[in-house]
Amino acid sequence: MLPEQTTTVWEPSPEKIQAEGLYRDMGMTDEEFEQVIGHLGRLPNWTEVGIYSVMWSEHCSYKNSKPLLRRFPVEGPHVLQGPGEGAGALDIGNNQAVVFKVESHNHPTAVEPFQGAATGVGGIIRDVFSMGARPVALLNSLRFGTLDSPRVRYLFEQAVAGIAHYGNVVGIPTVGGEVEFDRRYEENPLVNAMCVGIVDHDKLQKGVASGIGNPVIYVGSSTGRDGIHGATFASEELGEDSEEKRPAVQAGDPFMEKLLLEACLELVEKGILIGIQDMGAAGLTCSSAEMAAKGGTGIEMDLDQVPQREKGMTPYEIMLSESQERMLLVVEEGRQDEVRQVLDKWNLPSxxxxxxxxxxxxxLRHGGEIVADIPVNTLVDDAPVYHREQREPAYYRENASARPEEALADQNPAQVLRKVLGSLNVASKRWVYQQYDHMVRTNTAVRPGSDAAVVMLEGTDKALAMCTDGNGRYxxxxxxxxxxxxxxxxxxxxVCSGARPLGITDCLNFGNPEKPEGFWQLAQAVEGMSEACRFLETPVVGGNVSLYNETRGEAILPTPVVGMVGLIESREHITTQDFRQEGDVLLLLGETRAELGGSVLEQVVTGELSGRPPRLDLEKEKKLQEAVLAAIRQGKVRSAHDLSSGGLAVALAESGFANGLGAEVELDTELAPALFLFSESQSRVLLSVDPQQAEAVQELIASHGIPCRxxxxxxxxxxxxxxxxQQVIDETVAALKAIWEGALPCAMNPSSTN
Amino acid sequence: MRFAVPVFPGSNCDVDCIKAVKEVLGQPVEAVWHQESDLDRFDAVILPGGFSYGDYLRTGALARFSPVMEGVQKAAEQGKLILGICNGFQVLLEAGLLPGAMRRNDHLQFRCSIQSLRVENNRLPFTLDYRAGEDIRFPIAHGEGNYYCDEETLSRLEANGQIVFRYTGENPNGSVADIAGICNERGNVLGLMPHPERAVLDWMGSEDGRRLFTSMLRYWEGKSDVA
Incomplete structure (x- = not known):
């Protein structure tokens, strides 16, 4: 019970907030403060300023990125839910939909890696089950500094442990993802978590408050003083004082999440809910405001009824807390008891x-008084939008004439293959994924380590393929x-795993959008992504923007992360990168050019980042994907591996590791051997096929207009x-595998002798 | 043969166990909420993996006090088959139905992989369909699978053939004598860290778990025929 104990927290008066510009500490500008006064027709009080400042933060309002995000194609014949809800949804047949989204938890991880990363996983799981979907898989995309710094090792180790802890306890398999290391992420690591769920069409939920008089129900953990202003913290650069912002990081309770997940899905199953939304960024503020905005309604809340962890919390604290594992529900008046029965069964406070x-x-009421009264639309739809200035950076122009290929042509392929396989961006990530339970729920057909993970769709012959990708260097x-x-x-x-790509979710991790060069990167990247999505018919159904990823003025590599989901029509089509049979013919699809700007080879040999990345011809890309998928569906492909980081040489080596199989390869080329073998030219795939089928596959690929040799x-x-x-590489698979597998454990344990 | 799968708050392999019984045996199987204590209608109980009560105190330490454990205790005394997998094994240890205790993995990390094991005793209701000394592969996924017991208990386990599975190759958690699974003296209660229910179909990476379930059925049917 919360007694009428008066709060000891001193809150400044509206006049003082204005006179001393106290709103600036919450990330609000003078112009924005003026707008608030205009919206309210009076000065806002402390609680109201807090509410506006989080709702208008980049994290919640996308005020800097909104004009760009409109360029994404968000529609398609199988889109059931585009951006705007907890997560997007795509039709996968049999009255089922796949629901998925990726979200960042970068800044929390930078200051408290275990909880920061763990709560990122928790948030994205809630986004998916708030749609009524059963979460079936998790993925994550990580970027950290190089592991030669003890602090980076600490951040990385703890972040991985946090992700593992949360996902493992909730019992959702973490089936895939990627990890890259670069010094430009040293102070500002990236943790992007993706969740994929399944729901029947008619069970799809929305975060909406409708039906005047209907009760708004709070369920889950009680509200504490953790994570206050987390969304604001996520929307500013990291600085010297960021460590002190640890209280802006929440602590997660995956056990509570598991109970919440089961209880909410039980409510969905019973068809009781009108609206359901996660209290994520900006907690109770954002969930209530958004639900009301989507319903075209209002919400009145009595904050004294909110379950609280501590005595004496102020309305400001209650509204801005980002305590984890909480949901907001709207149900039809009179059905409260049915809801309570389910929540009681799971021992959940509500x-x-x-x-x-x-x-x-x-x-909002508190202690019998109205403590905030705000038009909902001014928080959500009428949030400010900024059209930022763009400027092409000098480095981009300078790079036009750089030719990294020249310095790399003479490299000895055998030597650099060892270096490349032992470089952290190519090396096996088993050290990471063996900490994640990737098999719970017993639907994982392709485990981490292949091009994409594959999760079976229970009760059907179909499966989902999923992956995350994003190359900050390019x-x-x-x-x-x-x-x-x-x-x-x-x-x-x-496609290489046998699926037709369906759609994407994306997380745009960039620097400060107020810097014209940074905003140019963001705008250009969105342009390129949009174009590719349109061409490949993979709409963007949701995602997240994480800007201000800078420390002391230095930005990260601009890193859009793409989470892709594809549909495999039959279990028979599931394909991995692993060679399966000696004697199988190797086919190289696509064209190889001297393209090594931003490549792993450049990184390993010169440590530079220069020139231009490989070119992408979307027309050819699409044909290649159609050709590969056709060959797989005809049952003629034993293994398929996308050529990416490290090019053909790495693809050949990696394909042999699982089954200890080597390869005899003969190449004719006008390029220097190192350039051909390590080129990262796009739209290329390595297939292994039964010799009996080789000719037929070649014809099939050629009929799509794709070179195949x-x-x-x-x-x-x-x-x-x-x-x-000329023999340029002759190594045992075992020796190469030892280098590839040993690199990451070794880097994480630099003092160890074994 | 009727199977019960108790569900504690935080269990997360309950569904997998139910699927495996249906898939491999086609026998009736029911999820039983932890507050139910009457398991008389069942012939076997599978305590599933997961994180009962979040494992915040000590793995399995709270689950053992659930009403359903009274039913499990009784079933064990009646000679019914009790199988504890991962968290289920930890609960059996806490409940005193199996000797020993569990510690955190010696490397302090959670470990998930497909692990090779050796069947040390194939004369049990759970292992009839394996060959003696057979090498098999089961998935593992745990942070606290580092089984411990004192010297005296270990020699007793060895002497009675109660060590059912041992890790081969690298021991993934530092357990005493490479122990992966043990049974009680009577042989009707088995606890193991690896997950047989995750190895029942070809695409799962191993199908070696099937025979653990078929053994249980064959044993039970044989027993019923005699009776």
Whole structure:
């Protein structure tokens, strides 16, 4: 019970807030404060300023990115829910939909890696089950500094442990993702978590408050003082004082999440809910305001009814808390008892905290008094929008004449293959994913480590393929090309696993949008992604923007992360990158050019980042994907591997690791051997096929207008590569695998001797 | 043969166990909420994996006090088959139905992979369909699978053939004597860290778990025929 104990927290008066510009500490500008006064027709009080400032933060309002996000194609024949809800939804047949979204938790991870990363997972799971969907898989995309710094090792180790802890306890398999290391993420790591769920069409939920007089029900953990202003913290650059913002990071309770998940899905199953939304960023503020805005209604809440963890919390604290594992529900009047029965079974705290109203206002009471009264539309739809200035950065122009290929042509392929396989961006990520339960729910057909993960659709012969992709180096060198490549590569990955790409979710991790060069990167990348999505018919059904990823003025590599989901029509089509049979013919699809700007080879040999990234021809990309999928569906492909980081040489090596199979490869090329083998030219795939089928597959691929040449066969336990008649690589698969597998554990344990 | 799968708050392999019984045996199987204590209508109980009560105190330490554990205790005394997988194994240890205790993995990380094991005793209701000393592969996924017991208990387990499965190759958690699974003296209660229910179909990476379930059925049917 909360007694009428008066709060000891001193809150400044509206006049003082204005006179001393106190709103600036909450990230609100003078112009925005004036707008608030205009909206209210009076000075806002402390609670109201807090509410406006979080709702108008970039994290909640997308005020800097909104004009760009409108360019994304968001429609398609199978789109059931586009951006705007907890997560997007796509039709997958049999009255089922796949619901998925990716979201960042970058800044929390930078200051408190375990909880920061863990709560990122928690938030995205709630986004998916708030749609009524059963979460079936998690993925994550991580970017950290290089592991030679003890602090980075600490951040990385703890973030992985946090992700593992949360997902493992809730019991959702973490089936895939990617990890890259670059010094430009050293102070500002990226943790993007993606969740995929399944729902029947008629069970799809919305975060909407409708039906005047209907009760608004709070369920889940009680509200504490953690995470206050988390959304604001996420929308500013990290600085010297960021460590002190640890209280802006929430603490997660995955056990509570599991109970909440089961209880909410039980309510969905019973068909009781009108609206349901996660209290994520900006907590009770954002969930209530958005639900009312979507319903064209208002909400009145009595904050004394909100379950609280501590005594004496102020309305400001209650409204801005980002305590985890909380949901807001709207149900039909009279059905409260049915809801309570389910919530009691799962031992979940719940309370009726308010009612839906017809006046379009968010009105809050506390201790019997009205403490905030705000028109809902001014928080959501009428939030400010900024059209930021763009400027092409100098480095981009300078790079036009850089030719990284020249310095790389003479490299000895055998030597650099070892270096590349042992480089952290190519090396096995088993150290990471063996900490994630990737098999719980027993639907995981392709486990982490292949191009895409595959999760079976229970009760059908179909499966979902899913992956995340995003290459910050390419995007830095050419944001438009890099953005398009992120989409194309993600699509290619799911195609190589036997799926038709369906759609994407994206997380745009960029620097400060108020810097014209930074905003140019963002705008160009969105342009490239949009173009690729349109071309490949993979609409964007949701996502998240994380700007201000800068520390002391230095930005991260611009990193859009694409989460792609594809549909596999039959279990028979599931394909992995692993060579399966000696004697199988190797086919190289696509054209190889001297394209090594931003490549792993450049990184490993010179440590530079220069030139232009590989070019992407979307027409060819689409044909390639159609060709590969056709061959797979005809049952003629034993393995398929997308050529990406490290090019053909890495693809050949990686394909052999699982089954210890080597290859004999003969190549004819006008390029220098190192350039051909490590080129990262786009729209290329390596297939292994039954020799009996090789000719038929070649014809099939050629009929799609894609170059396809036999380059050798799966053989023995050595990787042997000849270029123009010269043996350039001859290594045992075991030796290469040892380098590839040992690199990450070794980097994480630098003092160890074993 | 009727199977019960108790569900504690925080269980997350309950559904997998139910699916496996249906898939492999086609026998009736029911989820039983932890507050129910009467398991008389069942012939076997599978305590599933997961994180009962969040495992915040000690793995399995709270679940053992659930009403359903009274039913499990009784079923064990009646000679019914009790299978505890992962968290289920931890609960059986806490409940005293199996000897020993569980510690955190020695490397302090959660570990998920497909692990090779050796069947050390194939004369049990759970292992009839395996060959003695057979090498098999089961998935593992746990942060606290580092089984411990004192020397005396270990020699007793060895002498009675109560060590049912041992890890081969790398021990994934540091357990005493590479123990992956043990049974009680009577042989009707088995606890193991690896997950047989995750190895029942070809695309799962191993199908070796099927025979654990078929063994249970064959044993039970044989027993019923005699009776």
């Amino acid at each position: 309370a009726v905290v308010g009612r839906v109203t017809g006046d379009g206002r968010l009105r 995007v830095y060198l050419n944001p438009r090309e890099g953005g398009a490549i992120a989409v194309a590569e993600a699509a290619r990955n799911v 036999p380059i050798g066969r799966v053989a023995g336990d050595r990787l042997q590569i000849q270029v123009n008649g």
